[in-house]
Amino acid sequence: MKLFYKCLLFYLIVFLARAQNDTPTNIILLIGDGMGLTQITSGMYANGNKTILENFENIGLAKTHSFKNLITDSAASGTAIACGEKTYNGVLGINHKNKSIPSIINYCSSYGYKTALLSTSSIIHATPASFYSNVDSRNEYENIALQLLQSEVNYFIGGGKKYFTKRKDKKNILVDNNPYFMVDNLKDFSVSESDKVGYLTYEKEPPKKSQGRTPSLPKMLSTLLNRFNEQNVPFFVMAEGSQIDWGGHANNTSYVISEFDEFEETIQIAYNFAIKNKNTLVIITADHETGGMTLSGGDISKKMVKSKFNTRGHSATMVPVFAYGPFSEKFRGIYENTAIFHKMKTAVSE
Numbered sequence: 164m165k166l167f168y169k170c171l172l173f174y175l176i177v178f179l180a181r182a183q184n185d186t187p188t189n190i191i192l193l194i195g196d197g198m199g200l201t202q203i204t205s206g207m208y209a210n211g212n213k214t215i216l217e218n219f220e221n222i223g224l225a226k227t228h229s230f231k232n233l234i235t236d237s238a239a240s241g242t243a244i245a246c247g248e249k250t251y252n253g254v255l256g257i258n259h260k261n262k263s264i265p266s267i268i269n270y271c272s273s274y275g276y277k278t279a280l281l282s283t284s285s286i287i288h289a290t291p292a293s294f295y296s297n298v299d300s301r302n303e304y305e306n307i308a309l310q311l312l313q314s315e316v317n318y319f320i321g322g323g324k325k326y327f328t329k330r331k332d333k334k335n336i337l338v339d340n341n342p343y344f345m346v347d348n349l350k351d352f353s354v355s356e357s358d359k360v361g362y363l364t365y366e367k368e369p370p371k372k373s374q375g376r377t378p379s380l381p382k383m384l385s386t387l388l389n390r391f392n393e394q395n396v397p398f399f400v401m402a403e404g405s406q407i408d409w410g411g412h413a414n415n416t417s418y419v420i421s422e423f424d425e426f427e428e429t430i431q432i433a434y435n436f437a438i439k440n441k442n443t444l445v446i447i448t449a450d451h452e453t454g455g456m457t458l459s460g461g462d463i464s465k466k467m468v469k470s471k472f473n474t475r476g477h478s479a480t481m482v483p484v485f486a487y488g489p490f491s492e493k494f495r496g497i498y499e500n501t502a503i504f505h506k507m508k509t510a511v512s513e
């Protein structure tokens with residue numbers, strides 16, 4: 164009889180351990196385009212010397228160089244993060260041997276995940292496009308738009324409607340054979356029963372936050388997370404704060420800071436969700452730094468920072484990676500940006 168209870172206890176422990184391992188890990192990947200350490204530091208001091216990123220204890224640094232160039236563009240670095248391989252600048256989802264490669268979206272889909280892409284630029288811009296397209300040039304916007312509609316992505320929100328509706332081939336690909344249920348506001352996005360929902364927020368590129376861009380990235384993310392919560396399925400979402408990069412290109416400190424502010428609110432939404440839903444891994448990183456930005460002065464008590472820029476382009480400095488939740492300790496250390504893909508893959512398959 165004693166043996167019977169011992170066996171029962173043993174099986175119970177195995178069962179519980181399995182049950183725990185069987186809970187798949189949700190992934191929220193937040194990419195601040197062009198968000199180097201100075202962009203974060205500027206935003207932090209301008210916000211009264213605090214940032215939600217202080218809650219993230221697992222921190223690493225990623226090397227951003229592309230296959231041939233020390234200084235990457237968003238296509239090569241997006242591909243590195245999304246697909247796990249270094250490629251040439253300007254190329255999306257194709258490796259240096261000219262082979263199309265699957266992304267973490269494809270990988271997650273094969274594990275029964277729902278997937279989503281959110282962006283404050285157009286959805287066919289390099290960073291989101293690296294998660295679903297395979298093209299020689301990031302400038303093939305109309306081709307990229309077509310590939311989005313043929314992709315495994317479940318939900319997307321971002322600008323660039325004209326690449327779907329006002330095309331050189333005269334087709335309106337939102338009407339012909341479009342598997343996505345298209346909406347034009349977040350309310351319809353949240354109530355739609357469809358498995359594939361798209362929301363194109365602007366005809367071209369969405370405006371700056373300071374010029375009244377809507378919906379905001381945190382609003383997009385919270386709406387999406389509510390949806391996922393109701394569905395009770397594992398999910399992967401990539402949300403991009405696209406215009407931190409554009410502030411850097413413009414060498415405009417207040418542009419950088421206001422875009423970082425919105426990105427910070429987005430991080431807060433993700434963090435709150437991960438606290439309530441323990442099986443959620445949150446990763447925050449950048450594809451590269453933009454502007455060669457340095458903090459050259461300021462006053463903490465006045466929430467004021469001054470900065471200088473070294474370039475109108477990108478720089479080659481490493482970018483920080485912050486992680487919270489299951490598998491977050493794997494993001495410590497210094498590694499290539501391609502490792503982010505492999506670490507996410509581990510979180511999905513283990």
Ligand SMILES: [Zn+2]
Pocket residue numbers: 197237408409412453477
């Ligand atoms: Zn850029």
